[in-house]
Amino acid sequence: MALSHKAKKRWSLLVLVVGLPVYIVLCVTLADWAREVMGRPSILVELGIFVGMGVLWAFPLKAIFKGVGQADPNEPTDT
Numbered sequence: 168m169a170l171s172h173k174a175k176k177r178w179s180l181l182v183l184v185v186g187l188p189v190y191i192v193l194c195v196t197l198a199d200w201a202r203e204v205m206g207r208p209s210i211l212v213e214l215g216i217f218v219g220m221g222v223l224w225a226f227p228l229k230a231i232f233k234g235v236g237q238a239d240p241n242e243p244t245d246t
Contacts (some may be wrong), residue, residue: 172239172240179235
């Protein structure tokens with residue numbers, strides 16, 4: 168099922184305003200828990216983990232964000 172352009176804009180706004188902060192809190196909580204259990208890793212390993220988690224959220228949501236910044240293709244243009 169394809170989303171309309173308007174629906175994509177709404178979903179992307181919801182994901183960025185609500186979903187991304189929740190994901191950030193979840194990742195930081197998970198990283199703190201891992202530090203308590205396994206001890207603090209080296210700074211490069213920790214950086215790699217945070218970069219990986221920072222990129223990971225975008226892959227499943229790529230379809231929602233694709234084309235959101237463009238003009239609505241179904242909207243009539245005035246020429």
